[in-house]
Amino acid sequence: MSIKEIDAENLTPRELNSQIKEFSPQCDKIIIKNPNAKHYLAAGVVDDIEIEFDGSVGYFAGTMCDKAKIKINGNSGWFVGDNITGGEIIVEGSAGDGAGQGIYGGNVVVKKSVGSRTGEIMKNGTIIIGGNSGFMTGIFMMGGRIIILGDVGEDVAESIIRGVIYVKGEIKSLGHNAKLEELTFQDTLELDEVLTQYDFDIDDYSNFKKIVPKSTRPFYGH
């Protein structure tokens, strides 16, 4: 396995991203030291590569990546994993608002808690939050699934038209066009599979709540 290490201490995001894109076709893994919460790190990387940030990252980390597997050994700012179309992003700490915003595929995993509007306008893929998620989680959701292992704030799944949100903890309130549905056995199997993959140890799925849309045409539907 070929590994490249980059010290980002004195690099601008543009310089660092340029180096990541230069090396990503040539090696299996890139380790970035001292990311220092800079923004847009690893933006638009479409190579099948592992990228590990040894520290916290700023806004839009991993935005629009495709096959890359990104690990952040720290916290993340807003919109981590924005609009990814494949691969995975794992945040070992917490993340800000809009985690997994607009994703089309892949997995965004935050081990601790996140801010509000997790998974807004997402079309597909999976978001897992190990802790709590704030208000309007899943707003304008158009597909995919969100799994919250802690509590979730007000107006969950506001204006959702497709997709599913699972919540293990408390739900403060449901948003417009959202409803609760019975968890099926198939749901528990799928939950168990993906949660085990990311080392979340869940013994009992009976207290999970499942949120789905009431209608695919909540505004102009007939």
Add this chain to the structure above:
Amino acid sequence: MPYRVERNPDLCKKNFGRPGCCWYLCDDRDEKICGKCFSCFNNCPHGVYEIIQGDPYPLNQEKCVGCRICLEMCPNRAIEVNAIPEDARQGWGFPDIVEIVRQSQTASYKLRSTGALRRIPDFDDLVVIPAQVSRPPIDKYREPCGTDVVLGDRYAENPLKLDTPIMIGAMSFGALSKEAKMALAIGSSIAGTVTNTGEGGMLPEERGLADKLIAQYASGRFGVSADYLKKGDAIEIKIGQGAKSGMGGHLLGEKVTAEVSKIRNIPEGSDALSPARHMDIVGPEDLSMKISQLREITDWKVPIMVKFASGKVASDVKIAAKGGADIIVVDGMQGGTGAGPEVIMEHSGIPSLASIVEADLALKEIGLRDQVSLVAAGGVRSGADLAKAIALGADAVYIATAALISIGCRVCQMCYTGECRKGIATQDLSLRHRLDYKEMGKNVANYINTMTDEACMLVQQAGNTHITKLEKENLRALTLEASALTGVPMAGVGK
């Protein structure tokens, strides 16, 4: 204005050697069916006609908007559509009354396509003044007029280099058929300009046919990926559009077919209603960050554009310019759409004339006029409109509704139903077959080239040798309203 639709029964019954209603590119010619012509009934987008005892009659005249598609598609020239004087009763016009009745019966606001239709100050209220002795004119037939422009060279490695300052504005796949998108792509390539994906993702066919293509980045993020952005020759962040300022895109479920569903990744048959604002752009710093984010993804190669509905133009333009935009688009209230609430179209936004002047001045005030390109959109129809927009301060213009008219649109305002009789704003295969995209692509190019030529005539008779050299001092206003909006002096009072 109301219309009177008349059908001549004698002409209607005649057979001029053509088959019946389906002579208009029929796929399934059946002698028995063809013998009975229902072209007007079948093709009227507004349900004006009804069949009474086997013949079509224009019974629902109040629904007519004057698109004349029935007339155009009648094989026997049996139909006449004429505007009739409005019978206003103390300001209560016939259309007002019809709409109140409709609202009282349906309890719904009116959706339609196009943009503001009522009379507001526009380019027709200005004239270009000729050069004579104080400045000699340039000979249109013997001397050249430059039309090439470079847009977005502030930070981008590869700015847009166009043969004409006329660009085709954003209209999505979904709102438009694949054939319409392909026709626009072909036309833009022949004319040496650029077209725009709109917010519905990028068709491979469109990318293949367009020499230059702007990838739009709107609040719904439909079809957006790193690959999508990197295939664009510029990225346009759509903050808003003139026709429905303060609202996101509307694509009603009737047009979300399997193919549209796949490219947008939304459920088939669902309404694609984009959020009114980008969820991650709610202030000036956010816009600056978004521009930087898109630059990082596209490796600083292509221009980043920001498009606004014209409202608080000066503030919005300054924010975008200071935030790092290469190109700013101001879309006036005459800008069009495939679907939107009429109340927003008619009563929100400011005219295109005013927005160009305000944007130009705002850029000058912050010292970035030479670095940031300005594109005017909304109601541009002709070479004269282009010349006047440039004279007011624009570097280029968008055309959209006008481009659709060049491929057959007759502004029937029913795009949102998905039943466009011209195969333009529909996903219905039987209707799409009516649009010959190769031929229509040539029409688009002819139209753009002629517009450019017309603009050059005005440029040269005003004493200039390049299309971008027209200035505000070359204009005079014919109306007080236009003069007040633009600062252009009234005709006859110039120094």
